[in-house]
Each structure stands twice: as C-alpha cells, then as structure tokens.
Amino acid sequence: MTERIDVPTIDIAPFLAGTHDEADRIARAVARTCEQTGFLIISGHGFPQGLLDRTMRELYAFFDLSTETKNRWHPTGPAKQRGYHGMATRGLANTLGQKAPPDLRESLFLGPVDDHRAYYANLPEAATSYAPNLLPDQPAGIDRTLVEVYRAYEALAANMMRLFGAALQLPPNAFNGVLDRHFSILSCHHYPMLESEPIPGQLRTGAHTDYGAMTLLAASDAPGGLEVQMPDGRWAGVQPRAGEFVVNLGDMMAHWTNGRWASTLHRVANPPLGVARSRRLSIGMFVHPNYDQSIACVPTCVPPGEQARFPAMTAGEHIRRKIEASHAAAA
DSSP, X not given: OOEEOOOOEEEOHHHHHTOHHHHHHHHHHHHHHHHHTSEEEEESOOOOHHHHHHHHHHHHHHHXXXXXXXXXXXXXXXXXXXXXXXXXXXXXXXXXXXXXXXOSOEEEEEOOSSOOTTTTTTOGXXXXXXXXXXXXXXXXXXXXXXXXXXXXXXXXHHHHHHHHHHHTTOOTTTTTTTTTTBOOEEEEEEEOOOOSOOOTTOOSEEEEOOOSSEEEEEEOOOSSOEEEEOTTSOEXXXXXXXXXXXXXXXXXXXXXXXXXXXXXXXXXXXXXXXXXXXOEEEEEEEEOOBTTOEEOOOGGGSOTTOOOSSOOEEHHHHHHHHHHHHHHHHO
C-alpha cells in the first residue's frame, strides 16, 4: 500500500512575471521543498497546453504502430538515448546496481535539437551526448511536434534554473549560460495496460534517482503512477492535477548544492491487471547542462570555514561517472 505524499504545488507565475515580494516567497517555498523531498509540483509555468495535448495524441498514435515499424527508429550506434526502445528492454533499477526485471514500458528519446558537435569537436567524449536524433515521421507531423515540444521544455528548464538560483540565494545571473549547449534528454514513455501478471519485482519503472540537474515531467492521469520513497522507506504517490508539471531534482543538483538539496529515489508503480484506463504516457526532460559546465558546490551551500563535500567536475564527467558506476555495479 502507498499513501499520498504532500508534495507542494507552487504557482510560479508571479516569479516569472518578476513580482518582487511574491518572487521571494516562491523562491523560499521552492528552497524548502528541495531540501525536504527534492520533489515539487508547479503550476503557472506558461507551458503551451495545446502543444502538450497535441504531443500526447501523436505519441499515442506512434506507440500504436507495429513493433516492426517503430523499430525503424531504434538506434544502432553508440548513442543509446535516441529513437525508439521497445517494451521491457531497459531497466532503471539496474542503475543502482540492483538485479531487477526490465521496466514495463516502451520509450522514444530525443537529444539536443541544436547541433553543437563542432563546438565540442576537440572533446571526443562528448560526441554521443550531441549525436543526431532519430525522429519518426509516423504519424505525419510528429517529427515537427517533437522538436517543438523539446523547445518548450528547454524554455521551462531555463525558467526553473533561474528560480533555483533565487531559491539558493545566488546572484540573478548565477546560472546564466549553463544551458546554452545543454545535452538534455526528452523521454517519452508509454506504459500499456497490464494484461498478464508481471515478473516478481517488475515495475513500470524500477526505483532509481535521476542523474542530471532536474527532471521536468508531464503525464497522463492513469492508475499506476509516480511514487517517491519517504525518509522512513515508505512509498508515497505523487499525482499532479491537469496542466501541472512534476519537477524532481537529480544527482547533479545534489552535487551542485553540497547535498543540501535532495535527489530522491522514485519509481512508477504497476496498475491493477486488465484496467483499460491504466494506459499511461509521460513526457519528461532530463535536464543536463552544457557538457563542459563546471558543477562546483555553490557558495551559499558551503558553511563558513568548511570545505565542499564534493569535488568540482563538468556536467559531462558527472553523467559519465554515474553511467560507468551503474554498469560496474550491475555487472
């Protein structure tokens, strides 16, 4: 059994509008929940609802295509977070070194839509982070829609970085430029209705933390949704209302804030068997700053006279180390 966690819903519209007193209040509320749970729900974000609705419709149509057709957009090179990945072919619990069955979902991934390969030509380890996308062309127009929604997530990520800077009591320009050449991943996950009993321990998405700075998530309303692990080990459900986004912090933000802000374990639970309306779709952006962006503990999170807990490293190195550690643990 799970229970509803009291993840606060914060209307960020006054902050985006620059209303001074309200902006300070919002920044304090964001700081509080980032320290307590690392999860918040936002409204007033300005994300185009019509675009999100269209993206959902077209993604449902894409995932309804035959497996043979969808596999035309499966990656064959070293950049694995591109294109289509079939049902139960990946398992996020393995990123924590746990032996677990693959996740009950299929996915479509997009990386950066701007081409930064020339900028990073002298940094060969960055190549896969800026690899070209594999954009499906069925249903008609979905390729253009996916680029458009990626751009909208980029704008939301930039606003959230500005809000996080205020929440950390940093100068207004502290995070300027950190997303100019980001390598964020847009992840579109389809969770079909369960028609047979899962393998023991198999979930829609296994328990994990996210590697990047933050994750921005919109999802359809259906049974079998996001759950967060509480400090005492219990799992509690998070259910935003229509039009709201879930924002959760990743390991990189915990590193950036000297561990003051939490990167919280979470998962996607299974719905009851055979419930038709349990079909679920989520669209989330894993926000990764510029590959060469230094991730050093911000000064407001290092107490006077103390040293930062974590060494500075680039965003690219941070993600690479996380991936290597997960592979080593799972081997």
